[in-house]
Every structure is written in C-alpha cells, then in structure tokens.
Amino acid sequence: MKLGAVSGFLSPSSSPEVFSMVSGGKVIVAKFGGKTLLDGSRVRLAAEMVVKAVKNGLKPVVVVSAIGHTTDDLIKLAREASEDRISPENLDDILSMGERTSARVFASVLKAFGLEAVYLDPCMDEWPILTNDVFGNAEPILPLTYERIRRVVKPLIEKNIVPVIPGFIGKTLDGRTTTLGRGGSDITALLVGKALDSERVVLVSNVDGIMTGDPKVVSNPKVLKEIDVKTLAGLADSDVKFIKKKTLKYKPSNISVKLISFKAGSLDAEGTTIKGSLSNPGLKFDVEVCEKNVAALTVVGRNITSRPEVLAKLLKAIGECGLSPLGISTDSDSIILYIPEAKGVEAAKRAHSVVLENQEVLIAVALKRKLSMVKVKGLGLEETPGIIFKISGPLKERGMNIHGMLTITSSVVVILDRDKVEEAAKLIDESLNRSGNHG
Missing domain, CATH: 3.40.1160.10 (Acetylglutamate kinase-like)
Incomplete structure (x- = not known):
C-alpha cells in the first residue's frame, strides 16, 4: 500500500476554506x-x-x-x-x-x-x-x-x-x-x-x-x-x-x-x-558505584517503629554530626542507617547516647565499616520479574556477600564489601544489560 490522501469521512455542510501551512514554520x-x-x-x-x-x-x-x-x-x-x-x-x-x-x-x-x-x-x-x-x-x-x-x-x-x-x-x-x-x-x-x-x-x-x-x-x-x-x-x-x-x-x-x-x-x-532526559537510554538499567566509603550504623530494640519520636531522636543525633543518611532500612525491632564512613564513629557515639536515654525501646548500637554501595536504576525496574535474582545471582557465584539492599521506585541499592564493589558493579551490569535480559 502506498501513501495517499484520505478521502474524508465527514461531509461539511458547506465547502471548507482551504489554507496551507506557512513555509519555514516550526x-x-x-x-x-x-x-x-x-x-x-x-x-x-x-x-x-x-x-x-x-x-x-x-x-x-x-x-x-x-x-x-x-x-x-x-x-x-x-x-x-x-x-x-x-x-x-x-x-x-x-x-x-x-x-x-x-x-x-x-x-x-x-x-x-x-x-x-x-x-x-x-x-x-x-x-x-x-x-x-x-x-x-x-x-x-x-x-x-x-x-x-x-x-x-x-x-x-x-x-x-x-x-x-x-x-x-x-x-x-x-x-x-x-x-x-x-x-x-x-x-x-x-x-x-x-x-x-x-x-x-x-x-x-x-x-x-x-x-x-x-x-x-x-x-x-x-x-x-x-x-x-x-x-x-x-x-x-x-x-x-x-x-x-x-x-x-x-x-x-x-x-x-x-x-x-x-x-x-x-x-x-x-x-x-x-x-531533561534519562542517562544511557539505550540500556535498560544504569549500574554505578555511587558511594565508596560507607558505614552501617545498626540500632536494635523492641517495637522501635511504634515510637516515631525515638526514631526522630536518632536521626537528629546523626544530623548533629553533619551527616545525612545515604539510606535507611528498618523493621519493628531494628534500624540500619547507612552513613558516610568518615564520621561513623562519632555518629555511633551520639546514637548510643540516644539508646541510653530510651532503654525502654532501644537496646544496643553496632557499627560496620569498609562498605560501599552499587546503585541500579532503570524505568520499570520494580516491575521486572526476577530482578533481584539477576542482581544477586552473579554475586553469589563469585562468593560475594550482600550486606544490605534498599529499593525505591526504579532503583535498587546494594551494599557490599568495599574491596569487592567494582567487580560487583561489572557483574551486575553484565547480568542486566549485556546478556539479552534487557529486551
């Protein structure tokens, strides 16, 4: 079929005014x-x-x-x-x-x-x-x-x-x-x-x-x-x-x-x-090492999430160190704050003070250092069946431990040992973008 003019489905009551587009118009x-x-x-x-x-x-x-x-x-x-x-x-x-x-x-x-x-x-x-x-x-x-x-x-x-x-x-x-x-x-x-x-x-x-x-x-x-x-x-x-x-x-x-x-x-x-536009639109997912020097500050307790005012105190204590959390993971009995490692010890001391002031809810503080983050971003990522396996599978095969994982809308952040993060990012990128999984 060749391209041709339409014959028109509607018949106007009178002959229409015929006019043309301006030459050079946008x-x-x-x-x-x-x-x-x-x-x-x-x-x-x-x-x-x-x-x-x-x-x-x-x-x-x-x-x-x-x-x-x-x-x-x-x-x-x-x-x-x-x-x-x-x-x-x-x-x-x-x-x-x-x-x-x-x-x-x-x-x-x-x-x-x-x-x-x-x-x-x-x-x-x-x-x-x-x-x-x-x-x-x-x-x-x-x-x-x-x-x-x-x-x-x-x-x-x-x-x-x-x-x-x-x-x-x-x-x-x-x-x-x-x-x-x-x-x-x-x-x-x-x-x-x-x-x-x-x-x-x-x-x-x-x-x-x-x-x-x-x-x-x-x-x-x-x-x-x-x-x-x-x-x-x-x-x-x-x-x-x-x-x-x-x-x-x-x-x-x-x-x-x-x-x-x-x-x-x-x-x-x-x-x-x-x-604006999205970076790397040709790939379904962007994979990048987003933070190299990360610490995980863990606070454990009892029914922590039922006391939002205590959570607010913890966040305020971290803020007083000049830190903003890179990510937060929580359940009813614990909260993990991923923070820049440079001030991790100071943040742990301030969080511990909050624990001592709220022992009816909070029990103890722990700090894990030498961590890094890999971020995976992509539109519709959360609607992709098996996405977590595609991220974690190649890491398991290389014996790499995942210390944490954060998900929100179209991104997943994976927390890993710092000395493994570059290799991990390459493996995840290969799994998601180079092996035919991206359609």
Missing part, C-alpha cells in the same frame, strides 16, 4: 489521547487545535490514540471470543485497528476543515515505526525508525500536508504488526519528535498537567509548571495515569515535552513541561 508533534477523542465534539475540538496551530505558522504532525475505550473493548472482545487463547501476535493485529480507525477519522476531519492531511497506516510499504517481535510490548528499533520517519514524514511536512499517525503501533522487519504496550502512543509521539527535531511535543490529555498530588486522594492539588524526567519517573505508573515510565526513556534532552488538557482548546495552553 514543526510540533501533537499527540491526542483516547479520552480527548471520546466523541464527535471532542474530535472536532482536537482538530480545531491543529487548525489553530497551522494558522499560527506552525507545522503540526498529529499522533492519535484509539478513540475512547476502544483498546480495552477490543481486548475484552477478543479474549472472550477466543476463551483467552488468542495469540499475542493476532491480538496486536486486532488492537491496531483502534488507532488506525482514529487516524482515518482525524485526518478526514482536518480535511473537512480545509487542511491537506493524510493518515499513515502499517499496511503501507514505508510504515516508519519498526520494532522487534515482542508482541504486546514491542521495543522500537531506533536507528531504523528515526531514518524511516524522516524519509516518510518530512516530505509531507515540506508539502504543507498534516501527517496523522496512529500511535501505539509498530511493525517488525518482516512486516508483522506489533504494539508498543500501554502508553505506546506517547512513545510514538516522542520518536517522531526526535526524528524530526521538532520544536516541541505536546501530549494532549484530559488532565490539566502533572499535579502535586492525586486529586482523588488530596485536597486542592496544584498543576506543576515543570518537572524533571528523573523526578517524574518516581510518580509515573501511579493511580494517576498521566504517563508511563517506559515512555520516559524516549524523551529527547533537546525537545520540550508538555502535558496539557484538551479543554484549553490550544496547543499553546498552559500545562506541565517535562524537562
């Missing part, structure tokens, strides 16, 4: 989420946002999700009909129809409003998003995808045509349809933005931006004007579904990404700007 990528396309009035509002951008001298490239809840409905239908025996490959082919239909509708509405528009489709010979064959959660083959996007999409923009690209969909090198997983349309938008060196990528959603808290949980949350990618990684995939962690690794450092609400009616609307 390219922006606008991605419209499923809820912003829930019905005809929302599709019209989204199309009007694109028309307005063109009139303001911009060159928009549109990426669309499936309309409304189409993806969920198709999954339910296919699984029920097949008694949950449908193959991932066949399911991907079915699910792609949601975005493919959405692209056809959107392009037709743009044409009805007087713009030249074409939709892209995975049936075309030059479909740009090329992936591996992990059906349901495919990974883009980045160099080929970027080159194909430039080759297919850029000429359309130069001809003042608005390309409408169905998000979420990929295609293997042998022509089979894949999907990029939940949040896949955002990934499509970021891939297109990077390949075209666009001025910005605008993610149009049904929320005003990224909030200071979940409005279903806290009162009067505020919209954050900006947030760093690394900070956002700690919030993504929460109950507020504004963006998926997997998406963030495709955020280019030099391109502004903004999350806005469709209700604003403009791609220039206020929202949340996402800044």
